[in-house]
Amino acid sequence: MEESGVNVINLNQCDEEFIKYLEKFGAHSLKECIQCGKCASTCPMALAGLDFYIKRIIHAATLGLKEILLEDSSVWGCQSCNRCVEVCPMDIKPYEIIQAVRRAAVRDESCPANTYEGLRNLYKNGHAVFPKGFEERRKKVGLPEKPPTLTSHEELKKKFQEILKQTSLADVAPFKLD
Numbered sequence: 001m002e003e004s005g006v007n008v009i010n011l012n013q014c015d016e017e018f019i020k021y022l023e024k025f026g027a028h029s030l031k032e033c034i035q036c037g038k039c040a041s042t043c044p045m046a047l048a049g050l051d052f053y054i055k056r057i058i059h060a061a062t063l064g065l066k067e068i069l070l071e072d073s074s075v076w077g078c079q080s081c082n083r084c085v086e087v088c089p090m091d092i093k094p095y096e097i098i099q100a101v102r103r104a105a106v107r108d109e110s111c112p113a114n115t116y117e118g119l120r121n122l123y124k125n126g127h128a129v130f131p132k133g134f135e136e137r138r139k140k141v142g143l144p145e146k147p148p149t150l151t152s153h154e155e156l157k158k159k160f161q162e163i164l165k166q167t168s169l170a171d172v173a174p175f176k177l178d
């Protein structure tokens with residue numbers, strides 16, 4: 001998108017099929033986004049200073065810029081707070097669009113490596129974010145090496161994994177769901 005210090009968008013990159021895919025999850029018509037910026041005004045991603053924040057993501061989605069959206073890791077900075085959905089005057093459901101972009105990125109295997117790590121942790125340990133390297137310190141203060149999760153209960157773990165196997169994780173996980 002950046003070329004010689006000037007923002008350039010090649011509209012030939014517009015992927016109409018991608019727009020239709022996104023509209024299945026969010027707004028009935030992305031083109032109804034009026035670029036008012038209310039979503040950005042409340043979004044922690046924008047407050048954190050990410051350049052490619054929610055308003056720009058929705059703009060790129062409206063233009064069908066699939067390649068740019070999947071290549072940029074900003075969508076993974078979304079905190080799932082849902083504030084954008086509450087404030088959007090056009091019912092675009094920006095958070096749902098972010099989730100749809102993430103699903104497309106996972107299918108395309110273009111999401112950040114730590115996302116796969118999170119999925120693997122979720123499946124194996126019941127926590128997407130699992131603390132590593134704190135085992136000794138936790139033991140010293142009388143805590144178990146790992147925080148208790150459903151994996152502390154073998155039966156629950158099996159049930160949880162069976163549920164995950166019935167979700168789209170089974171299609172997209174880059175590791176075996178055994």
Ligand code: SF4
Nearest residue numbers: 033034036037039088
């Ligand atoms: S709040 Fe809704 S209408 Fe406004 S820029 Fe964000 S998505 Fe578009």
Ligand code: SF4
Nearest residue numbers: 043078079081082084
């Ligand atoms: S759900 Fe994501 S995109 Fe929406 S306001 Fe929260 S962090 Fe921003």
